[in-house]
Amino acid sequence: MPNLQEIAQRIEDADAILIGASNGLSICEGLHLFAENQAFDEIFGDFKREFGIQSIIHGMLIPWSDVELKWGFWLRLIANYYLNYQPTQVMQDLKALIGNKDYFIVTSNGECHFELAGFSAEKIFEVEGNWVTLQCSNACHNTLYEGSVIFKKLCYYQDQMRVPVSEIPRCPKCGDFMVMQMGAAQKIILDVKARSRLQTFLERYHGKKLVVLELGIGWRNQLIKAPLMHLVNQEPLATYITLNKGEIYIEKFIKDKAFGLDGDLRETLAQIREILEHGNIRA
Ligand SMILES: [Zn+2]
Structure with missing residues:
Protein backbone atom coordinates (compact mmCIF):
# COMPACT_ATOMS: atom_id res chain seq x y z
CA MET A 1 0.00 0.00 0.00
CA PRO A 2 1.48 3.38 -0.96
CA ASN A 3 2.36 5.77 1.79
CA LEU A 4 -0.65 7.99 2.51
CA GLN A 5 1.62 10.41 4.34
CA GLU A 6 3.61 11.00 1.17
CA ILE A 7 0.43 11.35 -0.88
CA ALA A 8 -0.95 13.92 1.57
CA GLN A 9 2.33 15.80 1.34
CA ARG A 10 2.17 15.88 -2.48
CA ILE A 11 -1.35 17.29 -2.27
CA GLU A 12 -0.25 19.90 0.25
CA ASP A 13 2.75 20.90 -1.90
CA ALA A 14 0.75 21.09 -5.13
CA ASP A 15 0.26 24.35 -7.01
CA ALA A 16 -3.06 23.05 -8.30
CA ILE A 17 -5.17 19.91 -8.41
CA LEU A 18 -6.77 18.41 -11.47
CA ILE A 19 -9.55 15.98 -10.59
CA GLY A 20 -10.71 13.31 -12.99
CA ALA A 21 -13.89 11.48 -12.02
CA SER A 22 -16.14 8.85 -13.45
CA ASN A 23 -18.73 6.24 -12.54
CA GLY A 24 -16.88 4.87 -9.48
CA LEU A 25 -17.41 8.19 -7.72
CA SER A 26 -21.15 8.18 -8.52
CA ILE A 27 -21.43 4.68 -7.05
CA CYS A 28 -19.82 5.93 -3.84
CA GLU A 29 -22.61 8.51 -3.69
CA GLY A 30 -25.30 5.87 -4.11
CA LEU A 31 -25.95 6.40 -7.80
CA HIS A 32 -25.55 3.11 -9.68
CA LEU A 33 -26.13 3.82 -13.35
CA PHE A 34 -25.55 0.25 -14.48
CA ALA A 35 -27.16 -1.70 -11.63
CA GLU A 36 -30.48 -3.51 -11.68
CA ASN A 37 -30.83 -3.14 -7.94
CA GLN A 86 -27.57 16.28 -0.59
CA PRO A 87 -23.76 16.62 -0.76
CA THR A 88 -22.15 13.46 0.59
CA GLN A 89 -19.21 13.00 2.93
CA VAL A 90 -16.99 12.06 -0.01
CA MET A 91 -17.63 15.47 -1.60
CA GLN A 92 -16.94 17.24 1.68
CA ASP A 93 -13.66 15.35 2.10
CA LEU A 94 -12.68 16.21 -1.44
CA LYS A 95 -13.34 19.90 -0.83
CA ALA A 96 -11.27 19.75 2.35
CA LEU A 97 -8.41 18.10 0.46
CA ILE A 98 -8.38 20.89 -2.11
CA GLY A 99 -8.58 23.58 0.55
CA ASN A 100 -7.72 26.96 -0.97
CA LYS A 101 -5.83 25.58 -3.94
CA ASP A 102 -6.80 26.16 -7.52
CA TYR A 103 -8.44 23.13 -9.13
CA PHE A 104 -10.26 21.88 -12.17
CA ILE A 105 -12.59 18.91 -12.57
CA VAL A 106 -12.93 16.73 -15.66
CA THR A 107 -15.75 14.23 -15.42
CA SER A 108 -17.92 11.94 -17.48
CA ASN A 109 -20.57 12.07 -14.74
CA GLY A 110 -23.62 14.03 -15.83
CA GLU A 111 -25.51 14.35 -12.54
CA CYS A 112 -23.91 17.72 -11.64
CA HIS A 113 -23.06 16.60 -8.10
CA PHE A 114 -19.79 18.54 -8.05
CA GLU A 115 -21.62 21.78 -8.71
CA LEU A 116 -24.39 20.92 -6.24
CA ALA A 117 -21.72 20.15 -3.64
CA GLY A 118 -20.30 23.65 -4.00
CA PHE A 119 -17.53 23.29 -6.57
CA SER A 120 -17.44 26.14 -9.05
CA ALA A 121 -19.31 25.53 -12.31
CA GLU A 122 -16.55 27.51 -14.00
CA LYS A 123 -14.04 24.83 -12.98
CA ILE A 124 -15.88 21.77 -14.26
CA PHE A 125 -15.77 20.20 -17.71
CA GLU A 126 -18.37 17.48 -18.23
CA VAL A 127 -16.91 15.65 -21.19
CA GLU A 128 -20.17 13.91 -22.09
CA GLY A 129 -22.49 16.75 -21.12
CA ASN A 130 -24.93 16.62 -18.22
CA TRP A 131 -28.53 15.78 -17.36
CA VAL A 132 -30.06 19.18 -16.80
CA ILE A 188 -25.11 16.23 -28.47
CA ILE A 189 -23.66 19.74 -28.36
CA LEU A 190 -20.55 19.74 -26.19
CA ASP A 191 -19.53 22.62 -23.98
CA VAL A 192 -16.60 24.10 -25.88
CA LYS A 193 -16.28 26.97 -23.39
CA ALA A 194 -15.68 24.53 -20.51
CA ARG A 195 -13.16 22.63 -22.60
CA SER A 196 -11.31 25.85 -23.31
CA ARG A 197 -11.31 26.77 -19.59
CA LEU A 198 -9.63 23.41 -18.93
CA GLN A 199 -7.03 24.29 -21.57
CA THR A 200 -6.38 27.63 -19.88
CA PHE A 201 -5.96 25.86 -16.52
CA LEU A 202 -3.44 23.42 -18.01
CA GLU A 203 -1.46 26.26 -19.57
CA ARG A 204 -1.43 28.17 -16.28
CA TYR A 205 0.05 25.18 -14.42
CA HIS A 206 2.36 23.97 -17.16
CA GLY A 207 5.71 23.17 -15.56
CA LYS A 208 4.26 23.60 -12.05
CA LYS A 209 3.47 21.08 -9.35
CA LEU A 210 0.21 19.65 -10.59
CA VAL A 211 -1.49 16.79 -8.74
CA VAL A 212 -3.83 14.72 -10.86
CA LEU A 213 -6.36 13.04 -8.59
CA GLU A 214 -8.35 10.36 -10.33
CA LEU A 215 -11.55 9.07 -8.73
CA GLY A 216 -13.34 5.93 -9.81
CA ILE A 217 -12.34 5.70 -13.45
CA GLY A 218 -12.20 2.25 -15.08
CA TRP A 219 -8.79 1.06 -16.21
CA ARG A 220 -9.58 1.06 -19.92
CA ASN A 221 -11.15 4.52 -19.96
CA GLN A 222 -9.84 6.41 -22.98
CA LEU A 223 -11.89 9.56 -22.55
CA ILE A 224 -10.36 10.81 -19.29
CA LYS A 225 -7.88 8.33 -17.80
CA ALA A 226 -5.62 7.89 -20.82
CA PRO A 227 -5.26 11.66 -21.48
CA LEU A 228 -4.59 12.30 -17.77
CA MET A 229 -1.77 9.75 -17.73
CA HIS A 230 -0.25 11.30 -20.85
CA LEU A 231 -0.52 14.75 -19.27
CA VAL A 232 1.37 13.53 -16.19
CA ASN A 233 3.99 12.01 -18.47
CA GLN A 234 4.54 15.34 -20.19
CA GLU A 235 4.61 17.44 -17.02
CA PRO A 236 7.91 16.90 -15.19
CA LEU A 237 6.63 17.95 -11.75
CA ALA A 238 3.20 16.33 -11.96
CA THR A 239 1.98 13.59 -9.62
CA TYR A 240 -0.67 11.04 -10.51
CA ILE A 241 -2.89 9.60 -7.79
CA THR A 242 -5.55 7.09 -8.80
CA LEU A 243 -8.25 5.85 -6.42
CA ASN A 244 -10.49 2.99 -7.43
CA LYS A 245 -11.89 -0.26 -6.16
CA GLY A 246 -10.31 -3.38 -7.61
CA GLU A 247 -9.16 -1.65 -10.78
CA ILE A 248 -5.89 0.16 -10.39
CA TYR A 249 -4.01 0.71 -13.61
CA ILE A 250 -0.97 2.91 -14.10
CA GLU A 251 0.97 3.11 -17.36
CA LYS A 252 4.62 2.12 -16.99
CA PHE A 253 5.83 5.46 -18.31
CA ILE A 254 4.53 7.34 -15.25
CA LYS A 255 5.02 4.71 -12.53
CA ASP A 256 7.79 6.70 -10.84
CA LYS A 257 5.44 9.61 -10.13
CA ALA A 258 2.22 7.71 -9.61
CA PHE A 259 0.31 6.29 -6.67
CA GLY A 260 -2.45 3.71 -6.94
CA LEU A 261 -4.88 3.38 -4.04
CA ASP A 262 -7.08 0.32 -4.32
CA GLY A 263 -10.20 0.25 -2.15
CA ASP A 264 -13.27 2.24 -1.22
CA LEU A 265 -12.39 5.78 -2.23
CA ARG A 266 -14.64 7.19 0.49
CA GLU A 267 -12.36 5.67 3.10
CA THR A 268 -9.16 6.58 1.27
CA LEU A 269 -10.14 10.23 0.87
CA ALA A 270 -11.19 10.44 4.52
CA GLN A 271 -7.82 9.02 5.58
CA ILE A 272 -5.87 11.50 3.44
CA ARG A 273 -7.99 14.34 4.81
CA GLU A 274 -7.28 13.17 8.36
CA ILE A 275 -3.52 13.17 7.72
CA LEU A 276 -3.68 16.61 6.10
CA GLU A 277 -5.65 18.16 8.91
CA HIS A 278 -4.14 16.41 11.91
CA GLY A 279 -0.79 15.11 10.74
CA ASN A 280 1.33 18.24 11.00
CA ILE A 281 1.27 18.74 7.23
CA ARG A 282 -1.16 21.56 6.70
CA ALA A 283 -0.23 24.59 8.76
ZN1 LIG B 1 -33.73 23.91 -33.00
Whole structure:
Protein backbone atom coordinates (compact mmCIF):
# COMPACT_ATOMS: atom_id res chain seq x y z
CA MET A 1 0.00 0.00 0.00
CA PRO A 2 1.48 3.38 -0.96
CA ASN A 3 2.36 5.77 1.79
CA LEU A 4 -0.65 7.99 2.51
CA GLN A 5 1.62 10.41 4.34
CA GLU A 6 3.61 11.00 1.17
CA ILE A 7 0.43 11.35 -0.88
CA ALA A 8 -0.95 13.92 1.57
CA GLN A 9 2.33 15.80 1.34
CA ARG A 10 2.17 15.88 -2.48
CA ILE A 11 -1.35 17.29 -2.27
CA GLU A 12 -0.25 19.90 0.25
CA ASP A 13 2.75 20.90 -1.90
CA ALA A 14 0.75 21.09 -5.13
CA ASP A 15 0.26 24.35 -7.01
CA ALA A 16 -3.06 23.05 -8.30
CA ILE A 17 -5.17 19.91 -8.41
CA LEU A 18 -6.77 18.41 -11.47
CA ILE A 19 -9.55 15.98 -10.59
CA GLY A 20 -10.71 13.31 -12.99
CA ALA A 21 -13.89 11.48 -12.02
CA SER A 22 -16.14 8.85 -13.45
CA ASN A 23 -18.73 6.24 -12.54
CA GLY A 24 -16.88 4.87 -9.48
CA LEU A 25 -17.41 8.19 -7.72
CA SER A 26 -21.15 8.18 -8.52
CA ILE A 27 -21.43 4.68 -7.05
CA CYS A 28 -19.82 5.93 -3.84
CA GLU A 29 -22.61 8.51 -3.69
CA GLY A 30 -25.30 5.87 -4.11
CA LEU A 31 -25.95 6.40 -7.80
CA HIS A 32 -25.55 3.11 -9.68
CA LEU A 33 -26.13 3.82 -13.35
CA PHE A 34 -25.55 0.25 -14.48
CA ALA A 35 -27.16 -1.70 -11.63
CA GLU A 36 -30.48 -3.51 -11.68
CA ASN A 37 -30.83 -3.14 -7.94
CA GLN A 38 -33.43 -2.40 -5.31
CA ALA A 39 -33.05 1.36 -5.64
CA PHE A 40 -33.76 1.07 -9.35
CA ASP A 41 -36.84 -1.05 -8.72
CA GLU A 42 -38.13 1.41 -6.13
CA ILE A 43 -37.70 4.49 -8.30
CA PHE A 44 -38.21 3.10 -11.81
CA GLY A 45 -40.31 -0.03 -11.18
CA ASP A 46 -43.11 1.16 -13.48
CA PHE A 47 -40.68 1.78 -16.35
CA LYS A 48 -39.22 -1.68 -15.77
CA ARG A 49 -42.62 -3.40 -15.80
CA GLU A 50 -44.01 -1.58 -18.83
CA PHE A 51 -40.96 -1.11 -21.01
CA GLY A 52 -38.38 -3.59 -19.72
CA ILE A 53 -35.98 -0.84 -18.68
CA GLN A 54 -33.27 -2.66 -16.67
CA SER A 55 -31.08 0.12 -15.34
CA ILE A 56 -30.69 3.88 -15.31
CA ILE A 57 -28.20 3.80 -18.17
CA HIS A 58 -30.65 1.68 -20.20
CA GLY A 59 -33.36 4.31 -19.80
CA MET A 60 -30.91 7.11 -20.59
CA LEU A 61 -29.67 5.56 -23.82
CA ILE A 62 -32.79 3.88 -25.19
CA PRO A 63 -34.09 5.68 -28.29
CA TRP A 64 -37.51 6.57 -26.89
CA SER A 65 -39.93 7.06 -29.77
CA ASP A 66 -42.41 8.84 -27.46
CA VAL A 67 -41.10 12.22 -26.32
CA GLU A 68 -43.48 12.30 -23.32
CA LEU A 69 -42.01 9.05 -21.99
CA LYS A 70 -38.46 10.16 -22.63
CA TRP A 71 -39.06 13.31 -20.61
CA GLY A 72 -40.93 11.28 -17.99
CA PHE A 73 -37.96 8.97 -17.47
CA TRP A 74 -35.42 11.79 -17.33
CA LEU A 75 -37.59 13.86 -15.02
CA ARG A 76 -37.81 10.92 -12.58
CA LEU A 77 -34.04 10.54 -12.74
CA ILE A 78 -33.38 14.25 -12.25
CA ALA A 79 -35.94 14.61 -9.46
CA ASN A 80 -34.35 11.78 -7.46
CA TYR A 81 -30.64 12.27 -8.06
CA TYR A 82 -30.32 15.96 -8.88
CA LEU A 83 -33.12 17.97 -7.27
CA ASN A 84 -33.06 15.81 -4.12
CA TYR A 85 -29.28 15.55 -3.90
CA GLN A 86 -27.57 16.28 -0.59
CA PRO A 87 -23.76 16.62 -0.76
CA THR A 88 -22.15 13.46 0.59
CA GLN A 89 -19.21 13.00 2.93
CA VAL A 90 -16.99 12.06 -0.01
CA MET A 91 -17.63 15.47 -1.60
CA GLN A 92 -16.94 17.24 1.68
CA ASP A 93 -13.66 15.35 2.10
CA LEU A 94 -12.68 16.21 -1.44
CA LYS A 95 -13.34 19.90 -0.83
CA ALA A 96 -11.27 19.75 2.35
CA LEU A 97 -8.41 18.10 0.46
CA ILE A 98 -8.38 20.89 -2.11
CA GLY A 99 -8.58 23.58 0.55
CA ASN A 100 -7.72 26.96 -0.97
CA LYS A 101 -5.83 25.58 -3.94
CA ASP A 102 -6.80 26.16 -7.52
CA TYR A 103 -8.44 23.13 -9.13
CA PHE A 104 -10.26 21.88 -12.17
CA ILE A 105 -12.59 18.91 -12.57
CA VAL A 106 -12.93 16.73 -15.66
CA THR A 107 -15.75 14.23 -15.42
CA SER A 108 -17.92 11.94 -17.48
CA ASN A 109 -20.57 12.07 -14.74
CA GLY A 110 -23.62 14.03 -15.83
CA GLU A 111 -25.51 14.35 -12.54
CA CYS A 112 -23.91 17.72 -11.64
CA HIS A 113 -23.06 16.60 -8.10
CA PHE A 114 -19.79 18.54 -8.05
CA GLU A 115 -21.62 21.78 -8.71
CA LEU A 116 -24.39 20.92 -6.24
CA ALA A 117 -21.72 20.15 -3.64
CA GLY A 118 -20.30 23.65 -4.00
CA PHE A 119 -17.53 23.29 -6.57
CA SER A 120 -17.44 26.14 -9.05
CA ALA A 121 -19.31 25.53 -12.31
CA GLU A 122 -16.55 27.51 -14.00
CA LYS A 123 -14.04 24.83 -12.98
CA ILE A 124 -15.88 21.77 -14.26
CA PHE A 125 -15.77 20.20 -17.71
CA GLU A 126 -18.37 17.48 -18.23
CA VAL A 127 -16.91 15.65 -21.19
CA GLU A 128 -20.17 13.91 -22.09
CA GLY A 129 -22.49 16.75 -21.12
CA ASN A 130 -24.93 16.62 -18.22
CA TRP A 131 -28.53 15.78 -17.36
CA VAL A 132 -30.06 19.18 -16.80
CA THR A 133 -28.53 21.34 -19.51
CA LEU A 134 -30.91 21.59 -22.45
CA GLN A 135 -30.30 21.89 -26.15
CA CYS A 136 -32.28 21.66 -29.37
CA SER A 137 -33.01 17.95 -30.04
CA ASN A 138 -32.26 18.68 -33.66
CA ALA A 139 -29.04 20.53 -32.79
CA CYS A 140 -30.14 23.33 -35.14
CA HIS A 141 -27.96 25.78 -33.20
CA ASN A 142 -25.23 25.22 -30.64
CA THR A 143 -26.52 27.18 -27.62
CA LEU A 144 -26.77 25.27 -24.34
CA TYR A 145 -29.59 26.26 -21.99
CA GLU A 146 -29.78 25.97 -18.21
CA GLY A 147 -32.66 23.59 -17.46
CA SER A 148 -32.83 23.20 -13.69
CA VAL A 149 -35.64 25.74 -13.26
CA ILE A 150 -37.71 23.92 -15.88
CA PHE A 151 -37.18 20.58 -14.15
CA LYS A 152 -38.20 22.05 -10.81
CA LYS A 153 -41.45 23.24 -12.39
CA LEU A 154 -42.03 19.86 -14.04
CA CYS A 155 -41.64 18.03 -10.72
CA TYR A 156 -45.42 17.95 -10.49
CA TYR A 157 -45.28 15.15 -13.09
CA GLN A 158 -42.46 13.11 -11.55
CA ASP A 159 -44.71 10.30 -10.30
CA GLN A 160 -46.35 9.94 -13.67
CA MET A 161 -44.45 8.25 -16.44
CA ARG A 162 -45.05 11.05 -18.88
CA VAL A 163 -44.46 14.75 -19.12
CA PRO A 164 -47.38 16.12 -21.19
CA VAL A 165 -46.20 17.23 -24.60
CA SER A 166 -47.61 20.72 -23.96
CA GLU A 167 -45.13 21.10 -21.05
CA ILE A 168 -42.01 20.05 -22.96
CA PRO A 169 -39.97 23.10 -23.93
CA ARG A 170 -39.41 23.88 -27.58
CA CYS A 171 -36.36 25.14 -29.40
CA PRO A 172 -36.57 28.95 -29.76
CA LYS A 173 -35.09 28.73 -33.27
CA CYS A 174 -36.66 25.74 -35.06
CA GLY A 175 -39.57 24.84 -32.76
CA ASP A 176 -38.51 21.20 -32.35
CA PHE A 177 -38.42 19.72 -28.83
CA MET A 178 -35.62 20.54 -26.48
CA VAL A 179 -33.68 17.62 -25.01
CA MET A 180 -31.37 16.91 -22.09
CA GLN A 181 -27.82 17.40 -23.35
CA MET A 182 -26.77 13.92 -22.19
CA GLY A 183 -29.87 12.43 -23.78
CA ALA A 184 -29.24 13.99 -27.20
CA ALA A 185 -27.28 10.94 -28.46
CA GLN A 186 -25.34 11.74 -31.63
CA LYS A 187 -26.84 15.25 -31.73
CA ILE A 188 -25.11 16.23 -28.47
CA ILE A 189 -23.66 19.74 -28.36
CA LEU A 190 -20.55 19.74 -26.19
CA ASP A 191 -19.53 22.62 -23.98
CA VAL A 192 -16.60 24.10 -25.88
CA LYS A 193 -16.28 26.97 -23.39
CA ALA A 194 -15.68 24.53 -20.51
CA ARG A 195 -13.16 22.63 -22.60
CA SER A 196 -11.31 25.85 -23.31
CA ARG A 197 -11.31 26.77 -19.59
CA LEU A 198 -9.63 23.41 -18.93
CA GLN A 199 -7.03 24.29 -21.57
CA THR A 200 -6.38 27.63 -19.88
CA PHE A 201 -5.96 25.86 -16.52
CA LEU A 202 -3.44 23.42 -18.01
CA GLU A 203 -1.46 26.26 -19.57
CA ARG A 204 -1.43 28.17 -16.28
CA TYR A 205 0.05 25.18 -14.42
CA HIS A 206 2.36 23.97 -17.16
CA GLY A 207 5.71 23.17 -15.56
CA LYS A 208 4.26 23.60 -12.05
CA LYS A 209 3.47 21.08 -9.35
CA LEU A 210 0.21 19.65 -10.59
CA VAL A 211 -1.49 16.79 -8.74
CA VAL A 212 -3.83 14.72 -10.86
CA LEU A 213 -6.36 13.04 -8.59
CA GLU A 214 -8.35 10.36 -10.33
CA LEU A 215 -11.55 9.07 -8.73
CA GLY A 216 -13.34 5.93 -9.81
CA ILE A 217 -12.34 5.70 -13.45
CA GLY A 218 -12.20 2.25 -15.08
CA TRP A 219 -8.79 1.06 -16.21
CA ARG A 220 -9.58 1.06 -19.92
CA ASN A 221 -11.15 4.52 -19.96
CA GLN A 222 -9.84 6.41 -22.98
CA LEU A 223 -11.89 9.56 -22.55
CA ILE A 224 -10.36 10.81 -19.29
CA LYS A 225 -7.88 8.33 -17.80
CA ALA A 226 -5.62 7.89 -20.82
CA PRO A 227 -5.26 11.66 -21.48
CA LEU A 228 -4.59 12.30 -17.77
CA MET A 229 -1.77 9.75 -17.73
CA HIS A 230 -0.25 11.30 -20.85
CA LEU A 231 -0.52 14.75 -19.27
CA VAL A 232 1.37 13.53 -16.19
CA ASN A 233 3.99 12.01 -18.47
CA GLN A 234 4.54 15.34 -20.19
CA GLU A 235 4.61 17.44 -17.02
CA PRO A 236 7.91 16.90 -15.19
CA LEU A 237 6.63 17.95 -11.75
CA ALA A 238 3.20 16.33 -11.96
CA THR A 239 1.98 13.59 -9.62
CA TYR A 240 -0.67 11.04 -10.51
CA ILE A 241 -2.89 9.60 -7.79
CA THR A 242 -5.55 7.09 -8.80
CA LEU A 243 -8.25 5.85 -6.42
CA ASN A 244 -10.49 2.99 -7.43
CA LYS A 245 -11.89 -0.26 -6.16
CA GLY A 246 -10.31 -3.38 -7.61
CA GLU A 247 -9.16 -1.65 -10.78
CA ILE A 248 -5.89 0.16 -10.39
CA TYR A 249 -4.01 0.71 -13.61
CA ILE A 250 -0.97 2.91 -14.10
CA GLU A 251 0.97 3.11 -17.36
CA LYS A 252 4.62 2.12 -16.99
CA PHE A 253 5.83 5.46 -18.31
CA ILE A 254 4.53 7.34 -15.25
CA LYS A 255 5.02 4.71 -12.53
CA ASP A 256 7.79 6.70 -10.84
CA LYS A 257 5.44 9.61 -10.13
CA ALA A 258 2.22 7.71 -9.61
CA PHE A 259 0.31 6.29 -6.67
CA GLY A 260 -2.45 3.71 -6.94
CA LEU A 261 -4.88 3.38 -4.04
CA ASP A 262 -7.08 0.32 -4.32
CA GLY A 263 -10.20 0.25 -2.15
CA ASP A 264 -13.27 2.24 -1.22
CA LEU A 265 -12.39 5.78 -2.23
CA ARG A 266 -14.64 7.19 0.49
CA GLU A 267 -12.36 5.67 3.10
CA THR A 268 -9.16 6.58 1.27
CA LEU A 269 -10.14 10.23 0.87
CA ALA A 270 -11.19 10.44 4.52
CA GLN A 271 -7.82 9.02 5.58
CA ILE A 272 -5.87 11.50 3.44
CA ARG A 273 -7.99 14.34 4.81
CA GLU A 274 -7.28 13.17 8.36
CA ILE A 275 -3.52 13.17 7.72
CA LEU A 276 -3.68 16.61 6.10
CA GLU A 277 -5.65 18.16 8.91
CA HIS A 278 -4.14 16.41 11.91
CA GLY A 279 -0.79 15.11 10.74
CA ASN A 280 1.33 18.24 11.00
CA ILE A 281 1.27 18.74 7.23
CA ARG A 282 -1.16 21.56 6.70
CA ALA A 283 -0.23 24.59 8.76
ZN1 LIG B 1 -33.73 23.91 -33.00
